[in-house]
Amino acid sequence: MLELKNVQCHYGRITAVNGVSLSVSKGELVSIIGANGAGKSTLFSTICGLLTTWDGEILFKGASLRGLPPSDIVSRGISMVPEGRQIFAPLSVMDNLLLGSYCVKQSRKARKREIARMMDLFPILGERRDQPAGTLSGGEQQMLAIGRALMAKPELLVLDEPSMGLAPKIVKTIFNTIRQLRSEGVTIVLVEQNAGAALAISDRGYVLETGKVVLEGSAKALFCDEGVKQAYIGKTPTAPPRDESLLIGA
Amino acid sequence: MEDLLQYLFSGISIGSVYAVVAIGLSMLYRSTELINFAHGEFAMFGAMGLVTLWGQFKLPLPLAFVLTVAGVSMVGILFERFAIRPIKDPHPISLVIITVGASIVFRGVAMVVWGKDPVALPSFSSHGSIEIAGAVIVPQSLYIVAAALVLAGSLHLFFRYTLQGKAMTACAVNKKAAWLTGIPSARMGLFAVLISSGSGAIAGIFIAPVTMNTYDMGTMLGLKGFCAAMIGGLGSLWGAFAGGLLLGILECFGAGLISSGCKDAIAFVLLLLILYLCPGGLFAQKQADRF
Numbered sequence: 368m369l370e371l372k373n374v375q376c377h378y379g380r381i382t383a384v385n386g387v388s389l390s391v392s393k394g395e396l397v398s399i400i401g402a403n404g405a406g407k408s409t410l411f412s413t414i415c416g417l418l419t420t421w422d423g424e425i426l427f428k429g430a431s432l433r434g435l436p437p438s439d440i441v442s443r444g445i446s447m448v449p450e451g452r453q454i455f456a457p458l459s460v461m462d463n464l465l466l467g468s469y470c471v472k473q474s475r476k477a478r479k480r481e482i483a484r485m486m487d488l489f490p491i492l493g494e495r496r497d498q499p500a501g502t503l504s505g506g507e508q509q510m511l512a513i514g515r516a517l518m519a520k521p522e523l524l525v526l527d528e529p530s531m532g533l534a535p536k537i538v539k540t541i542f543n544t545i546r547q548l549r550s551e552g553v554t555i556v557l558v559e560q561n562a563g564a565a566l567a568i569s570d571r572g573y574v575l576e577t578g579k580v581v582l583e584g585s586a587k588a589l590f591c592d593e594g595v596k597q598a599y600i601g602k603t604p605t606a607p608p609r610d611e612s613l614l615i616g617a
Numbered sequence: 618m619e620d621l622l623q624y625l626f627s628g629i630s631i632g633s634v635y636a637v638v639a640i641g642l643s644m645l646y647r648s649t650e651l652i653n654f655a656h657g658e659f660a661m662f663g664a665m666g667l668v669t670l671w672g673q674f675k676l677p678l679p680l681a682f683v684l685t686v687a688g689v690s691m692v693g694i695l696f697e698r699f700a701i702r703p704i705k706d707p708h709p710i711s712l713v714i715i716t717v718g719a720s721i722v723f724r725g726v727a728m729v730v731w732g733k734d735p736v737a738l739p740s741f742s743s744h745g746s747i748e749i750a751g752a753v754i755v756p757q758s759l760y761i762v763a764a765a766l767v768l769a770g771s772l773h774l775f776f777r778y779t780l781q782g783k784a785m786t787a788c789a790v791n792k793k794a795a796w797l798t799g800i801p802s803a804r805m806g807l808f809a810v811l812i813s814s815g816s817g818a819i820a821g822i823f824i825a826p827v828t829m830n831t832y833d834m835g836t837m838l839g840l841k842g843f844c845a846a847m848i849g850g851l852g853s854l855w856g857a858f859a860g861g862l863l864l865g866i867l868e869c870f871g872a873g874l875i876s877s878g879c880k881d882a883i884a885f886v887l888l889l890l891i892l893y894l895c896p897g898g899l900f901a902q903k904q905a906d907r908f
């Protein structure tokens with residue numbers, strides 16, 4: 368469904384992603400794991416059309432995404448949840464969701480129905496429907512950002528660090544929702560630093576280091592890989608939980 | 618006493634024109650962060666368009682109005698398409714210079730087309746003036762105030778209740794998120810230009826009967842509108858409206874009570890004062906952001 372072939376991304380003279388190839392098939396949940404600065408967000412921005420200085424090939428359903436503005440990419444069926452949520456702070460929760468469906472041609476009534484569906488998925492959003500989105504808590508904003516992306520009825524949902532800055536419990540809720548979406552047939556790419564939590568719900572994973580894929584494989588294999596364990600999950604799974612990722616991964 | 622009332626009425630009337638000019642400027646800034654120093658020229662085109670279509674060709678007023686607004690909006694779109702959009706990495710300062718340059722070009726074109734002589738137009742209707750407590754209100758003043766109210770009100774409804782309006786707001790508050798949500802920024806920019814140049818034209822049309830219309834009338838209007846928008850807080854619809862009214866009223870009181878020579882200076886003194894006291898403008902948006 369999504370295929371990257373030897374993609375390189377440049378910021379001026381800096382090359383942040385250096386020859387990444389990966390593929391995602393329909394219905395899969397694929398994680399892209401990497402430490403700070405590995406190039407995860409860069410890759411994300413490239414797929415969604417924000418970053419235009421890249422070489423290589425990106426195919427979605429067989430068609431190249433080169434040169435398309437972000438709005439066209441969304442209309443083709445890729446929805447993005449950016450790093451740091453990026454909700455429309457002064458607008459209400461309702462309006463944020465409504466705008467998510469901007470590129471879907473549908474009646475006012477159908478839009479209302481979709482919004483109601485999102486509020487079933489995230490009941491907290493229903494309670495806060497008329498509140499300015501900027502006043503929501505971090506976790507609620509993340510749910511809103513995911514809800515807004517889903518309003519575009521995507522075939523592929525790309526999430527950039529949905530767990531960033533959230534308490535383990537909220538992360539769990541959000542990851543459960545992601546798993547649920549997958550079971551409803553949405554293809555998902557999850558860009559994460561929280562390797563434990565991400566791999567626990569993924570089918571496959573890629574490990575990114577300084578702009579290159581250093582490891583790929585099934586989520587289970589990566590989860591058990593000694594290198595990955597050491598670098599991203601925590602030293603010994605038997606030791607008492609020492610950080611967030613361990614807590615959830617376990 | 619009659620004098621004071623008279624100053625107030627005149628102030629509201631001229632202030633409404635400033636308000637409409639300011640709204641156009643402010644709404645463009647809100648969506649595109651562009652300060653258009655050629656905005657006053659759109660008002661001038663509005664006035665001159667009416668001079669030609671209504672004054673010269675004797676078209677019915679509503680038709681002349683629609684044609685003028687449509688024509689000026691077309692100029693606005695062409696301006697955006699060929700002068701603003703081609704700039705790939707827009708640096709604010711280069712955009713400012715482009716709009717200043719455009720204003721010079723627009724004035725030059727207007728001088729060639731309409732000549733240098735001022736033209737007067739009759740009022741929209743031949744009703745007599747109204748007298749309230751000794752102060753006189755000419756009907757055109759009422760039309761001007763009504764036009765400003767209708768324009769601001771409809772923009773308010775547009776931004777508040779329509780999907781396109783909300784999308785424009787979204788684009789203004791967070792461009793990146795708007796792109797990722799699938800809102801085409803190019804189309805939003807186009808809407809903003811339409812609204813902006815259209816309201817510029819409306820300002821020009823409504824003052825045409827109460828002023829001497831010349832090719833260079835846009836300069837002062839644009840500057841006053843800019844002051845009004847700054848006073849109200851750039852980007853705020855009702856701020857621009859209130860800023861325009863305030864400016865108009867103070868100007869008329871200043872001209873009446875102090876000297877008519879200081880009329881134009883008042884705008885800029887007021888601007889300095891307000892920028893000093895509250896830099897974001899009187900009605901700067903208080904955002905419900907979390908930090």
Ligand SMILES: Nc1ncnc2c1ncn2[C@@H]1O[C@H](COP(=O)(O)OP(=O)(O)OP(=O)(O)O)[C@@H](O)[C@H]1O
Binds near residue numbers: 408
């Ligand atoms: N606008 C930019 N200009 C220059 N370099 C940049 C820019 N944005 C990112 N980079 C560089 O690209 C590299 C990858 O950054 P990126 O944001 O993709 O990392 P990341 O994997 O998402 O990290 P994190 O987990 O912290 O979000 C970094 O070395 C960063 O300094």
Ligand SMILES: [Mg+2]
Binds near residue numbers: 407408409450528
């Ligand atoms: Mg990142």
